[in-house]
Amino acid sequence: MAQKVQGTEDLFGGYMRAWQHMTDVARELFGSYGFDMIETPAIEQVDTFVHGIGESTDVVRKEMFRVFSGALLDNMLESGSEKGLKPRQRMAMRPEGTAGVVRAAVENNFVPQGGAPKKLWYAEAMFRGERPQKGRLRQFHQVGVEWLGAPDPAADAECIIMLMEFYKHLGFGPSGLRLMINSMGDAACRPAYREKVRQFILDHADEMCDECRERAEINPLRAFDCKNEHCREVMADAPLVHQNLCDECAEHYAQVKRYLDEAGIAYVEDPTLVRGLDYYTRTVFEVEAIGGGVGAIGGGGRYDGLMELEGGKPTPGIGFAVGFERIALALAAQGVSLEGDEPSCVYVACASPEQRDAVFSATLALRQAGVRTEADYQGRSLKSQFKQADKHNACLCVVLGADEVASGSATVRDMSTHEQVSVPMSELAAHVAARLA
RNA sequence: GUGGGUGUAGCUCAGUUGGUAGAGCGACGGACCGUGGCUCCGUAGGUCGAGGGUUCGAGACCCUUCACCCACCCCA
Numbered sequence: 001m002a003q004k005v006q007g008t009e010d011l012f013g014g015y016m017r018a019w020q021h022m023t024d025v026a027r028e029l030f031g032s033y034g035f036d037m038i039e040t041p042a043i044e045q046v047d048t049f050v051h052g053i054g055e056s057t058d059v060v061r062k063e064m065f066r067v068f069s070g071a072l073l074d075n076m077l078e079s080g081s082e083k084g085l086k087p088r089q090r091m092a093m094r095p096e097g098t099a100g101v102v103r104a105a106v107e108n109n110f111v112p113q114g115g116a117p118k119k120l121w122y123a124e125a126m127f128r129g130e131r132p133q134k135g136r137l138r139q140f141h142q143v144g145v146e147w148l149g150a151p152d153p154a155a156d157a158e159c160i161i162m163l164m165e166f167y168k169h170l171g172f173g174p175s176g177l178r179l180m181i182n183s184m185g186d187a188a189c190r191p192a193y194r195e196k197v198r199q200f201i202l203d204h205a206d207e208m209c210d211e212c213r214e215r216a217e218i219n220p221l222r223a224f225d226c227k228n229e230h231c232r233e234v235m236a237d238a239p240l241v242h243q244n245l246c247d248e249c250a251e252h253y254a255q256v257k258r259y260l261d262e263a264g265i266a267y268v269e270d271p272t273l274v275r276g277l278d279y280y281t282r283t284v285f286e287v288e289a290i291g292g293g294v295g296a297i298g299g300g301g302r303y304d305g306l307m308e309l310e311g312g313k314p315t316p317g318i319g320f321a322v323g324f325e326r327i328a329l330a331l332a333a334q335g336v337s338l339e340g341d342e343p344s345c346v347y348v349a350c351a352s353p354e355q356r357d358a359v360f361s362a363t364l365a366l367r368q369a370g371v372r373t374e375a376d377y378q379g380r381s382l383k384s385q386f387k388q389a390d391k392h393n394a395c396l397c398v399v400l401g402a403d404e405v406a407s408g409s410a411t412v413r414d415m416s417t418h419e420q421v422s423v424p425m426s427e428l429a430a431h432v433a434a435r436l437a
Numbered sequence: 438g439u440g441g442g443u444g445u446a447g448c449u450c451a452g453u454u455g456g457u458a459g460a461g462c463g464a465c466g467g468a469c470c471g472u473g474g475c476u477c478c479g480u481a482g483g484u485c486g487a488g489g490g491u492u493c494g495a496g497a498c499c500c501u502u503c504a505c506c507c508a509c510c511c512c513a
Contacts, residue, residue: 144513299513324513325513383470399472
């Protein structure tokens with residue numbers, strides 16, 4: 001039997017409705033904050049991700065699905081190298097949303113010199129070549145926002161407020177989430193801090209794991225996240241970012257916190273919070289679901305240097321992304337289901353096959369009146385048709401039998417009260433539509 | 438990439454020291470034949486993931502393979 005690709009899922013039924021519900025909530029909430037929807041291509045040039053996400057990150061180094069045309073791939077296999085390919089021939093499936101949106105912003109000049117900020121949101125599939133496990137797929141879905149051209153710390157705070165509001169609308173209780181924030185500094189202070197941490201690790205190299213020694217050169221800040229207990233102990237004495245922020249970054253961070261306090265947003269400051277994508281500057285944040293065992297269900301931050309990395313003019317930016325699959329798991333762990341029932345409908349039944357044509361006419365009229373209508377297409381008995389009506393969540397059942405057809409009427413049964421009324425066929429659609437309204 | 442686990446009816450699973458498969462739920466049908474959700478009765482569904490081996494005989498044992506799940510890493 002044909003099989004789906006590892007780590008991918010078919011979205012259908014209640015699960016599909018859950019994803020749609022999430023995007024509906026996003027459209028409404030983000031729309032009220034002035035965000036417009038954007039859809040960027042699922043494939044981009046590799047360089048778009050390398051420049052944005054960072055060459056040293058795991059996401060870029062080993063998790064991107066590279067894409068080549070068949071002919072190109074044959075040539076590469078023959079020559080044993082992808083050298084000589086033009087940049088636009090080197091493509092990858094997007095592993096996250098920000099790089100592509102920022103690329104689109106550069107290309108379409110969304111934020112012209114002196115122009116107003118651009119606020120965008122998206123709901124798309126992302127692709128990462130990881131081993132699947134709980135809350136981790138190779139093709140998964142994210143909803144995210146990007147707010148470009150707004151350096152004000154109010155933007156950071158509003159982003160976080162909107163994110164927390166989003167979780168609330170999806171059904172998370174106030175105690176079900178933990179928001180963590182941090183500042184990573186900027187081009188003025190991060191390099192020096194990074195060097196301090198690098199030096200610290202090198203000074204304690206003999207006490208730390210191999211991985212952390214490697215991290216010293218590649219991404220020293222990541223050593224704070226090491227799972228090795230001893231490394232954690234050592235890193236507890238490492239210089240913290242808060243004492244090493246430049247004045248501008250310190251004030252920005254303080255202002256963000258003041259705004260969050262005013263909005264009544266609970267947060268935990270985590271000086272070791274280091275997001276895995278290199279483009280972040282200053283404010284970073286992450287949201288964890290308490291229980292459910294899926295870890296982070298959303299995160300984001302400021303990326304004031306990213307537009308330049310993608311070849312645009314210096315333009316500040318901030319955004320976040322949340323994972324649909326993980327949110328569904330986390331909510332389920334808290335006893336909340338995102339999955340909706342099949343919407344209710346009107347079922348048209350016939351007492352015997354002689355009335356099949358009348359059923360056809362009635363369904364036609366009902367659907368033209370905008371009513372979600374179901375009928376039998378297997379020649380089932382009337383009893384069985386009623387069972388089907390139940391399965392389809394019918395609120396009304398229209399019955400057409402010999403008597404009804406003879407008198408030009410229809411029997412309309414209310415499925416919950418069992419009340420039945422006779423309605424002239426010519427008024428059926430209007431009658432049903434009125435009762436559903 | 439590393440480590441652990443599981444693959445038996447549509448679903449969740451049981452299958453005892455090897456004797457060619459069962460339950461619950463679901464589906465379908467029926468309970469005086471133009472009326473559902475409850476109850477009762479009945480019916481149908483399985484190349485036991487795939488291939489090979491040991492054996493008189495394997496769902497159970499061995500090998501190979503595929504798929505999925507979980508954990509590490511990293512992240513949503």
